[in-house]
Amino acid sequence: MPPPPIPSAAIEAAKKKRASLTPSTSPPAPPSNTDDGGCVHGTEMQGKAEGCEGCPSKSQCASSAPNPSLLKKETADITTSTSSITRKLLILSGKGGVGKSTICSQIAFTLSERGYNVGVMDVDICGPSAPRMFGCVGRTIHHSSSGWSPVYVNENLSLISTAFMLNEEDAAVVWRGPRKNGLIKQFLTEVDWGELDYLLVDTPPGTSDEHISTVQYLRTGGEGGGGIDGAIVVTTPEEVSMSDVRKELNFCKKVKVDVLGVVENMATFKASAQKVNFEKGGEDVTDEVRKVLEEKFGPDLLLQSDIFAPSGLGVSGMCTKFSVDHMGKVNLDPNLLKCCEDGVGYTETCKGKKESEEGVKSLNAIVDELVRKLPAGD
DSSP states (O other), rough: OOOOOOOHHHHHHHHHHHHHHHHOOOOOOOOOTTTSSSSSSSSSTTTTTTGGOTTHHHHHHTTHHHHHHHHHHHHHHHHHHHHEEEEEEEEEOOTTTTHHHHHHHHHHHHHHHHHEEEEEEEOOTOOOOOHHHHTTTTTEEEETTTTTEEEEETTEEEEGGGGGGOTTTOOOOOOOOHHHHHHHHHHHHHHOOOOOOOOEEEEESSOOOOHHHHHHHHHHHHHHOOOOOEEEEEEEEEEHHHHHHHHHHHHHHHTTTTTTEEEEEEEEEEGGGGGOOOETTTTEEEEHHHHHHHHHHHHEEEEEEOOSSOOOTTHHHHHHHOOOOOOEEEEEEEEHHHHHTTTTOOHHTTTTTGGGGGHHHHHHHHHHHHHHHHOTTT
């Protein structure tokens, strides 16, 4: 015998109860932007601004807002420390592994080779790679009466990095945001940079504490120290990278940092045929193929391949959409990789090498554009 039907009133009551217990599937509204378009942590308004509504750290920030007198001293310290630096430039990318530190180091080398006084501040605190790329692994910073002395790569190129403070090269840096923020502040207030034409800030991937703190601290000292002059954003051609780089471009827009342009790194693999190995059916046929190629085409034959397939309109299309300049393309050149491993400048070391001719020309053009947009004398 079938069970009796459930009364309609009971069904409606059950529906109402279930609805009251089921959480909304729509996501919470994101917090509105603050007046200046970014997080106000580190200012008197932290935890109190309109943009703090909805932030899980609102209460903690509000209860630990900086003392106004300390903020005033901090501003004065940053202004004093950065007043002798003519241009301050961020090197950014939303994606890791696109060669941001490579581009930063080689721009720095090229500027220094042209006679400019250049400093590099490595704020990739948990993954510092700049010392390797500048040939400074194992060096340490020293403290003097005028502050921390950066490590000098050559007479007009200096570097500061977390790596110089570690007891072991492979030691892990496991720090939370406040400690990172404190170190960045020290880099800006306690390092004796001297007179610099350009300070390049090498950043980690994404839009994390390091980015927000660097922008805020440089802007804090803006009245006397010039603030931030702009940013160069680095990407590779494929959509996996560009999707994150678009977020970085939006970050720059939100915090009001001018983007000087986008550099397309690893655009094309190009190498001498005499440095490429060949295989057929699992057998190494390098010697035979190289011999045939050299007999037919000579020793200057270059092999070229697009390692990262461009997506859609590519980097140029992305730049057009965001109204920023496409500053140039840098090839995936084995000679460039070796320069980074050896800690030397690519444009000088590989000048005259046939397989690196295009890459050297491109990097020089990028630096030309940087100097044109941000002349050190102004």
